[in-house]
Amino acid sequence: MSKGRRRRRRAWLATAAAGALLTSCAGAGGPGSGGANSINVLMVNNPQMLALQELTADHFTAETGIEVHFTVLPENEVRDKIGQDFANQSGQYDVATISNYETPIYARNDWLQPHDPYLAEDPDYAEDDILEPIRTSLTGDDGQVYAQPFYGESSFLMYRTDVFAEHGLTMPERPTWSEVADLAAAVDEAEPEMGGICLRGLPGWGEVIAPLTTVVNTHGGTWFDADWQPRLNAPEFVEATEFYVQLVREHGQSGAAQSGYAECLNNMVQGNTAMWYDATAGAGSLEADDSPVRGNIGYVAAPVEETDSSGWLYTWAWGIQKASEKPDKAWEFVSWASSAEYEELVGETLGWENVPAGKRSSTYDNPAYQEAAAAFYEVTRDAINEADPIDPGVQERPAPGVQFVGIPEFSDLGTLVSQEISAAIAGQQTVQEALDASQDMAESATERYRER
Helix, strand or coil, X not given: CCHHHHHHHHHHHHHHHHCCCCEXXXXXCCCCCCCCCEXXXXXXXXXXXXXXXXXXXXXXXXXXXXXXXXXXXXXXXXXXXXXXXXXXXXXXXXXXXXXCCHHHHHHHCCCECCCHHHXXXXXXXXXXXXXXXXXXXXXXXXXXXXXXXXXXXXXEEEEEHHHHHHCCCCCCCCCXXXXXXXXXXXXXXXXXXXXXXXXXXXXXXCCCHHHHHHHHHHCCCCXXXXXXXXXXXXXXXXXXXXXXXXXXXXXCCCCXXXXXXXXXXXXXXXXXXXXXXXXXXXXHHHCCCCCCCCCCEEEEECCECCCCCCCXXXXXXEEEECCCCCHHHHHHHHHXXXXXHHHHHHHHHHCHHHCCCCCEHXXXXXXXXXXXXXXXXXXXXXXXXXXXXXXXXXXXXXCCCCCCCCCCHHHHHHHHHHHHHHHHHCCCCCHHHXXXXXXXXXXXXXXXXXXX
């Protein structure tokens, strides 16, 4: 490996571990100046996106001549900005990172360019190589594809194998949440300076609500029953939330109410916690060459209680705004950034454990990826394939989604509920008080949904 390559990898990993709170080639405030042969891309600041930002000019732009102006923001901020820009159809951004939550909703509102015409003319892109759960989640009501995945993920439990071995602790391959709580308590007793587990507590429907909802699902709860009746203060929802809040308060990280994905990733990399339940995408950073915990992490299925599996299904994907004046150039970027070719570039440049995986079958058949991601690739693939957005719990649901409810009202509702949950984690109110307030908000959201 060249010195330049090592420097690039170290720089990227340092940024990822720190959470990469904000970065942008075009400045945080807005897109670049534009031009006939340029596009503006708005994206979330996750480590895989930062690697893309690093590689684009020397590869995509060098090959196509298309300049890419990136605006990169934290998750909560980028969701708001994308929602405003696409809803207004201002065309300010040609491409944005959207998820399998937004894609069918945006497609229904005619805010996205359908990709089928491009796919028909671009057989080399190999759309059939996309994992079926991911591809299906990015399809609109009309059967057309409206976004291409950059990476896909489910959720699983990560744990320190060396710490567990030192203290005689055993992690089941398919643990229950009760077992996880006991293990967290055992680690706390054996390692006073180390948290037993890290769980998100940061407000945001894409932050604390994501893992919490999987815990609710497997404990027998649901946001809404089949008749759209809110169930946020039903016994099952209360039990699951009290479990989650108690676990993170008693055995979690300090400042849990302000800890999201980035903070938990940093805690795990720095050796401050023994377990972390979160996105499968986090494994690449933990197993990177410069990671202090590389080789000491085990990966097992998302913990369960009443269901056979509980991992979520999520993808950060590329959507092209319907109002874009450069959809063809936007597609060139999207197809490159989601391609097997780009994964090979990342593998050869930054290491195969860092490729934005979770979307292509060929990735999991690649010997180079299998070797680099041996610790986690099979568990990740199984978690994605086992995720069931139609039936993730023990009762019928009125809308798809594992860690979200697939209706437009959920983004606002989920954010408001997350603030109540975060306040409970901070000790500012009881879980029951948080969920009673949340139930009232859910009932109002249901009325709006029915009227619409």
